Amino acid sequence: MRKGTALSLLGLVLSATAQRFVRFIATDGQEYTGDAILPAGTTDAALTKQAKVITGDILGDFQITDEVKTVKTLLAPLAPEKTRTVRCVGFNYAAHATEANVTIPSFPILFYKPWTALAPPIGPVPITKGYQNQTNFTSSMDYETELVVVIGKKAFNITEDVALEHVLGYAAGYDVSHRGWQIDRGGEPQPQYSMGKGADGWAPWGPAIVSTSIITDPQNLNLWTKVNGVLMQNDTTANMIFSVANMVAFFSMGITLLPGDIIYTGTPSGVQLGKANPQWLTNGDVVETGTENIGTCTSTITYTPLEPCTCFGVLRPVSQRGFELRRRFAIGFRDIRTPMSRG
Template sequence: MKLLRYGEMGRERAGLLDEQGRIRALPESLGDLAGDRLTPQGLAEIAALDSNALPVVEGHPRLGSCVARPGKFICIGLNYRAHAAESNLPIPAEPVVFGKWSSAVVGPNDDVEIPRGSEKTDWEVELGVVIGTRGRYLTEAEALSHVAGYCVVHDVSERAFQMERGGTWDKGKGCDTFGPTGPWLVTADEVGDPQNLRLWLEVDGKRYQDSSTADMIFTVAELVSYVSQFCTLEPGDIISTGTPEGVGLGQKPPVYLRAGQTVKLGVEKLGEQTQRMVSAG
């Protein structure tokens, strides 16, 4: 299934994408795409519906984040071999973990704000993993059974805030609008092997990133297991699994985003995003 949220910001409703590419409204009685709705039981209730009997949503409504109110937005850094190389950094012995704040989460096609004082706002296409079953101290063999599905994440990053201002990476990663998520959550059964997905990103039509999740240093199963050693994973939590080579910081000379530019990105089987870069008010 491809699950999504549509409507005005803050007033989104849950829906699904049918086989003809039309949005179908899910019954309001099922609630939003958050928490228990993303558990195996919650997803089974949606799967049991006759999608052809659900009302078609007319027009082209705005899409919100495909997960409502993620409890945790956990991100992984330097998780592609070629990206570590372009960053002139060694392969990490363990996953690099940081977080995004909830105000970073926006819809897949919403505007992305370049923060005040930013000169080094950068792009990062990533595979997002959505947790569906609560788990702690998971083994790698157990990990994928706790995944509800996958989505596209744009891990927008301000490099000066991230690396030149002291402290942790978080303040360069968690700025408002820095976490476009969606367009839809694709259930794990439909995606199959998460280590064989192509992902790409373009700025104003120029392709900078074009790689595969096969280049990951730590697999999705390894990451889910690893993160669960430090916190309990809950349904609706998101793990963004790192970006491949081709970020702005890695260009020679570096290239950064400016207001007025358009960024397009996607992950195989998971859809595409398009964002306009704007200056923060």
């Protein structure tokens, strides 16, 4: 075989496997799914200006065409209705558990967000009145950068050694978190993970789903957060307590993971939770969460003018009692009889 022919065939193989799936509005006003064409010298899919149009369903049969469209607006990589379940993992980095005064878990800690929380990689994070500053209550909005796993093949009761075969690819994500609602509301420890993390638009992700043909080892990726340009989190997925393969297998042992399902894999240290003088996010703050070889999500905290809901009483910030409940949650409520510390 001639050298030129061999190189051409290699190029065809790479074009068929080296995929960064993006969903976008093109300059013609139409929505497309495409294979991102990145500018030279970058791996940040948020900088995508053009993409090859993909026909079919990236969760099933699809084809990358030669038709190129110019990107006007990046959307979340999957239409929200294609994701049946958004699983999230708590305290998956030892340093984060330590800063939050939480016992390091012995198994993955699972909670869920509704799919209505999913949001584009660039845009506002809406904060309605019930989450904003009120009398006797300071809004405690926090940031969490996370590696996002996208399931590509149905998984049920699988083993860890085959778990990554069920993964379509990876994205960057921002687990928007309101610590007051999440941990301590109304004066008594009443954890509300769904209320504290699941509001509409509180799961920005993207800017692309990067194929497993590009990211062959999800445990070797740097991830970070910047707030208003200042670096706040900087760590590596090598420091996860539970690997991606372990989590996928663990979650599948009795609950089916379906194509399009998403797993937020936990955040490293550097969040405001647990700090002596936390600087909570407020209206207008710009949060940039990124993952190596994937790209960045840029989100602006945006207070919305909706009327406040008065049915929940007065909210107040996180207290030491909330931290104690959080510790118990992390260890599976093993000793619920132990009196909670007063704070």
